[in-house]
Amino acid sequence: MPGQTRTVKSILAAALLAVSLSAAGDDHRAKINYMLYCQGCHLPAAEGLEDKVPRMSGFVGYFTHSDEGRRFLIQVPGSATAPVNDEQLAELMNWILRTYSADELADGFEPYTVAEVAELRQTPDTDPAARRKQILEDLSKKNRQLRRSLAQPATSP
Amino acid sequence: MKNTLLAGAILTFAAAAQAELKPEQLGKVLTLPEKYPPHWIIVHDATFFHMLDGRQYVIDADAETLPEQVKGMFNSSFIATVNQSSVRPEMYVAETYYTRGSRGTRTDVLTIYDKRTLEPVDEVILPNNNRYSGMPNQYAHTLIDNERLVLIFNLNPATSLSVVDLEERKYLGEIPIPGCSLAFPTGERGFTSICAGGDMYSVQLNADGTMASSARTESFNDIDNNPLFEKPAIVGSTAYFPTFLGDMVEVDLSGPAAKVGERWSLRQGDDDGWRPGGMTYAISDAEGQLYVLAHPAGYDGSHKDPGVEVWLYDPATRKRTARHPLKTPGLSIALTRDAEAPLMIVTNIEMGLDVYDAKSGKYLRTVTGFGQETPFVVHGAR
Numbered sequence: 001m002p003g004q005t006r007t008v009k010s011i012l013a014a015a016l017l018a019v020s021l022s023a024a025g026d027d028h029r030a031k032i033n034y035m036l037y038c039q040g041c042h043l044p045a046a047e048g049l050e051d052k053v054p055r056m057s058g059f060v061g062y063f064t065h066s067d068e069g070r071r072f073l074i075q076v077p078g079s080a081t082a083p084v085n086d087e088q089l090a091e092l093m094n095w096i097l098r099t100y101s102a103d104e105l106a107d108g109f110e111p112y113t114v115a116e117v118a119e120l121r122q123t124p125d126t127d128p129a130a131r132r133k134q135i136l137e138d139l140s141k142k143n144r145q146l147r148r149s150l151a152q153p154a155t156s157p
Numbered sequence: 158m159k160n161t162l163l164a165g166a167i168l169t170f171a172a173a174a175q176a177e178l179k180p181e182q183l184g185k186v187l188t189l190p191e192k193y194p195p196h197w198i199i200v201h202d203a204t205f206f207h208m209l210d211g212r213q214y215v216i217d218a219d220a221e222t223l224p225e226q227v228k229g230m231f232n233s234s235f236i237a238t239v240n241q242s243s244v245r246p247e248m249y250v251a252e253t254y255y256t257r258g259s260r261g262t263r264t265d266v267l268t269i270y271d272k273r274t275l276e277p278v279d280e281v282i283l284p285n286n287n288r289y290s291g292m293p294n295q296y297a298h299t300l301i302d303n304e305r306l307v308l309i310f311n312l313n314p315a316t317s318l319s320v321v322d323l324e325e326r327k328y329l330g331e332i333p334i335p336g337c338s339l340a341f342p343t344g345e346r347g348f349t350s351i352c353a354g355g356d357m358y359s360v361q362l363n364a365d366g367t368m369a370s371s372a373r374t375e376s377f378n379d380i381d382n383n384p385l386f387e388k389p390a391i392v393g394s395t396a397y398f399p400t401f402l403g404d405m406v407e408v409d410l411s412g413p414a415a416k417v418g419e420r421w422s423l424r425q426g427d428d429d430g431w432r433p434g435g436m437t438y439a440i441s442d443a444e445g446q447l448y449v450l451a452h453p454a455g456y457d458g459s460h461k462d463p464g465v466e467v468w469l470y471d472p473a474t475r476k477r478t479a480r481h482p483l484k485t486p487g488l489s490i491a492l493t494r495d496a497e498a499p500l501m502i503v504t505n506i507e508m509g510l511d512v513y514d515a516k517s518g519k520y521l522r523t524v525t526g527f528g529q530e531t532p533f534v535v536h537g538a539r
Contacts, residue, residue, distance in 0.1 A: 041314045052287075052313050077336030081353035083380060124354065126371060127333045129315065 030095035037082045046100040061097055061104030062146045069135045074120040076128050086118040188273045191246040193538035195495035198502055201293050203236045205531040211237055218500050218512050227527045231275045236290045238298035243539045246272040251298055251309045253290055267321055281321050281328050287313035293534040299340040308340040308348055320366035329366030341396050349415040351387050355380050359414040372414035390439040390447050392472055397447055399433040401460050421475045434460045437489035437534055443496035447472055450490050463488050463506050481518030484511055491535035502535045
C-alpha cells in the first residue's frame with residue numbers, strides 16, 4: 001500500500017539521518033563554525049595571508065608536537081574568544097587539525113577534550129605573535145620538516 | 158555724435174562706479190585662531206564611496222550662510238582617524254597612502270596639522286602598515302599622558318596599538334591587545350580595550366611607551382544577548398557604555414585597571430521597544446550630561462539604525478532629564494565643547510548636519526552643501 005511505503009521510507013530516512021549525524025554531523029557543524037568564525041581571516045582553504053594571517057593549511061599540525069604549542073592553539077585570541085562554547089571549540093580545533101594539517105600532526109596526537117579547552121581559554125595570550133615565534137623556534141630545533149617549511153618563502157606561515 | 162556722447166556718459170558712470178568698488182586683492186590667505194571658537198566643529202567626511210580622499214572640514218556651526226560657515230578643509234586619506242590637541246595648536250590624522258594612489262607600496266603615517274593654517278607641518282611614519290582603517294571611531298585614536306602620547310588602533314586582523322610620542326614626534330612601538338579593540342584613556346598613563354571574550358583589558362605604560370602592567374576584568378559583557386556598544390561616552394574618568402537592549406554600564410577608568418560599575422536602564426517609563434543605536438550614539442557635554450541617540454521598535458540588528466530622538470541623562474542621578482525629538486533622523490551626534498550654550502550637531506540621514514540647542518533641543522539650522530558626502534563623525538572643536 002502506498003501509505004505503508006511512505007511510512008517505511010520515512011523511517012528509513014530518519015535512520016539514515018541519525019547515522020549521518022553520529023558519523024559526520026559534528027564535522028558539518030565544525031565546518032560551519034570554521035566558515036563563520038575563522039575563514040574571514042584565515043581564508044576558505046586555511047591558506048592565510050602572508051605576513052598577516054598565519055597559514056594553517058599544511059602547517060598548524062606542527063603545534064601539536066609540544067605541550068606549549070598545543071596550549072597555544074587554544075589560548076591564541078582567535079580561538080579563546082571565538083563565540084562558540086567549549087564543546088564546539090574543541091570540536092572545531094580537532095576538525096581544523098585533521099582537515100587542514102593531518103600530515104603534520106604529532107605521532108599519537110590525542111584530540112582536544114572539552115575540559116582541556118574550557119580551562120585553557122580562560123587564560124588568553126598577552127602577546128601571541130611573540131609566543132608563536134618562540135614556539136616555532138623551539139620546535140624547529142628538533143623538527144627538520146618544520147625547519148624546511150619555515151625556510152620556504154612561498155609557503156612561509 | 159549722439160552715440161559718442163552716450164558712450165562717454167556710460168564710460169563716466171562706469172568709472173565713477175569703479176572708484177567706489179575697492180579693487181580686491183587676489184590670493185588672500187587667512188589664518189584661523191589657535192584656539193577655535195566654542196561653536197566651531199570638525200567634520201570628518203569619510204567619503205565612503207571613494208575612501209582615498211577623505212577630508213576634515215572646519216565649520217562654524219553658529220553662522221547662517223555657507224561662506225561664513227566653512228572655515229577650511231584638510232585631507233585625511235583612507236578612512237583616517239583624527240584627533241585634536243588642547244595643549245598644542247595641532248590636529249592629528251592617522252592615515253594611509255599608496256605610492257600609486259589606489260595601489261603600490263603602502264605607507265601609514267600620523268600627519269600633524271597646524272590648526273591656524275590647516276597645513277601639514279610634520280609627520281611620524283607608522284612602520285608596520287597595520288593601521289585600522291574602518292569606519293571613523295573616536296577611540297581608534299586616543300590621546301593619553303596629558304596629550305603627550307597618542308595610541309593608534311591597528312587591525313590586520315591581529316589587534317594592537319601603535320604608540321607615538323607627540324612632543325618628540327617619535328614612533329615608540331606597539332602594544333598587542335589580543336582579542337581586544339580600541340583604547341579608552343585609563344589611569345595615569347594607560348588605556349582600556351574592549352574584548353571579544355566579554356572582558357576588558359587595561360594596560361599602563363612606562364614613559365617610554367612600553368608596557369608597565371596589565372589587567373583583565375571578569376567577563377561581564379554578554380556578547381551574545383545584550384552586548385555593550387564599543388564607543389562609550391566618557392565623563393571625567395567614568396566611561397558610560399550603552400548596550401544593544403538599552404542598559405547603561407559604567408566602567409571606572411580612574412585607576413590602573415578598569416573597574417566594572419553600576420548597570421542601569423536607559424528606558425525609563427513606558428519606553429518598551431526603544432533602543433540606543435546609530436554610529437556615534439553616546440556623548441557627553443562639558444557639564445558631564447549624557448546624550449544618547451535612540452530609536453523605537455528596536456529589533457535584533459537595529460543597533461545601527463538612525464535615531465529619531467536624543468535622550469539626556471544626569472549621570473549623578475542616573476535619571477533621564479529630557480527627550481529631544483529630531484527634525485530628521487540622525488546617524489551620529491556631537492556636541493560643542495562650551496558649557497554655557499552648547500550646540501548639538503546631528504549627522505542626519507540625508508548627510509546634512511542639523512544644529513540644535515543642546516539643552517532645549519530647539520532646532521536652529523542645517524549646515525549642508527559644503528562639499529560633504531558622508532560626514533559620519535563630528536567633533537566639537539578645541
